[in-house]
Amino acid sequence: MDINLVLALFAGLILALSAFSALLQRLSLPGPVLALAFGVLIGPYATGLLRIEDFGVPTGTLLEQAARITLGMGLAGVALRLPHGYWRADARWIAVIIGAGMVLMLAVATGVLWGLLGVPFVLALLLGAIITPTDPVVTTPVVTGSLAEQRIPERVRHNLSAESGLNDGLGYLFVMLPVLLLTAPDRAWSELLTTVLLWEVLGAAVFGAVAGYLLGRLFVAVKDRGLMEESSYLGFLVPLGLFVLGAGKLLGTDAVLAVFVAAAVFGQVIPQRDEEQEDKVDDAVNRFFLLPVFVLIGLSLPLDEWARLGWTAPVVVLAAVLLRRLVALWVLRPLLRGVHDRPETAFLSWFGPIGVSALFYATLAERHTGHHEIFTWTTLAITGSVLVHGLSTAPLSAWLQKREPEHKQKQEAAA
Template sequence: MDVNLLLTLFAGAILVLSTFSTLFQRLSLPGPLLALAFGVLIGPHALGLLRMEDFGVPQGTLLEQAARITLAVGLAGVALRLPHGYWRKNLRWIAVIIGLGMALMLVVATGVLWWGLGVPFLVALLVGAIVTPTDPVVTTPIVTGSMAEEKVTERVRHNISAESGLNDGLGYLFVMLPVLLLTEPDTAWQELLTKVLLWEVLGAAVIGVLAGYLLGKLFVVVQDKGLMEDSSYLAFVVPLALLLLGAGKLLGTDAVLVVFVGVAVFGQVIPQREEEQEDRVQDAVSRLFLLPIFVLLGMALPLTEWAALGWVPPVVLIAAVLVRRLVTVWMLRPLFTDLHDRSETAFLSWFAPVGVSALFYATLAERHTGQHEVFVYTTLAITASVVVHGLTSAPLSAWLQHHEPQLKEEEHSA
């Protein structure tokens, strides 16, 4: 592989997308969508400048590890986006959208996929579990940046961020159920309840809380004693996320959940004033870490296998992605009518895209089960979601602003 060609293509794409980020966002062309299109352009199905084989690593391994690292960095930005006291004040929203919402989205997505794709139930359950979580990376252009701050109310942005961060880690429990039923049917439920739930998920949450609290206290002490430059904040957060990712995996837990819980606790422990720098953290890492994964995915898209599927699977997959959210949010609306009005509920019921987390779980599931069709279906769902949610982000944000001008005025004057 020509390293210089790799650097030129990837760095050039990031440079262009960063330079014109505001323009692209206002044109409803967010970075993930453009990066995905660029990956297709330079990949084997178009110009053929780079191929996945050129990296010298199996495609599944490369995508899984790249997605895992991207998630860690993205989740760090999401966790730091939430202000002090957010979790305590919004406990009911989290309980509803995570506790009930994830289960309901899984049921709806699985039902649509089983009925529409005609695949075995466990395959439909696996793909349904993979596309259930809201992706924190694809939602970033919707909840951050000048357009989002101008047009989308703060509580909507914070609630989408919190949900997308927390349900990514918890999605592991949902994905492992069909994986275990496919690979170890005799002991699947025992493994799920003991190893996966008690240690990999709950253990991850405990480790994340302890690590985030201790590292947050350490951060405060070293800053108070003048041992750290203020500019070191940016250099602290990304290594923190990667440290939690690696340590969580070494301990045999759900490392993605460790990262989000750990950085969320860290963000609540450090002084409130530090959170003002969150936008700089997110802006800096999004270009360096978050966009390249979509370039890679664009290069790896199984376009030939998609073509062989016909027109029905794409329709079914995008229906599963959209309907799972629409049905869930409106069914649960009576539980949070005093939190979000009808306009905000409509916005929340639309924007639950799938992306990097789905890619991570798809490659993990394929590695465990050998079911390549899961990767084919998931990448098709990701691409459809990135296109549909990307193209609708600007007009629907403007629609929300039009329907709630008073709320935006109150936020600006606060």
């Protein structure tokens, strides 16, 4: 592999997307869509400039680790976007969408896949668990940038960010149940409750909270004593995500969840103004870290295997991705009336994209179970979601913006 070719291709794409970011937002062409298309363009099915095998690492290992690192950086950015006091003020949304929402989305996705795809129930449950979490990386273009700030209410952006971060980390618990049922059915439930829940999930939350608090206090202490340069915020943000990701894995915990918890606690400990001053820089860093993985996905898409599945498979998989969210949000609507109005609920029920987190869990599940078809179906779901949700971002955010004045007028009249 020529490393210079890789550098030129990947960095060239990020330069182009950065230069025209505002225009691409208005055209509803977010970075993940274009990076995915670019990966296909330079891959073996088009120009053949690069192949995933050229990296010299097994494809599953490369994609799993790339997805894990991308999630670490993406989740840190998502958590730090949330304002001080968010978790207390919006506890109702979090409790409903995580507590009942994830179970409902898993049930709907599993039902659609089992009933229409014709796969065994446990395999359908595994695929449903993989596509249940809302992806924080694909969600980023929806909730950040000048266009999102103009069109989408702050509470919608914050709630979508918080949900995508939390359910992405907790998705590990949902994925490991069918993995254990496939690999160790005799002890699946005991392993799930002891090893997975008590240590890997709850242990990750505790470790993340402690690490985030201590790093936050360190940040405040060195900043107050003039020991840190004003521009050194990123000196904490980037290493924080990578440190907790690595340390959490070494401890045998769900490191993805640990990163989100650590960044969330860190963001509540440091002064609010320090977060606000660095928002634009964070966006640039996130773009650099988050987009390359979609190029890798484009390079690795199993188009031949998709063709053998026939035309029904993409329809069923995309239906599972879309319906899981639509059904869950509207079923839970009575519990969320005081949180979001009907237009906001409609917007949130549509935008539940999947992407890097689904790739991470699919490669993890394939490694544990040996079922390669998991990767085939998941990449089909990722591609469909990235295209459908990405291309609909601008028109639906414009639609929501038009509905906001009506909502405000009704509130003023009721008052």
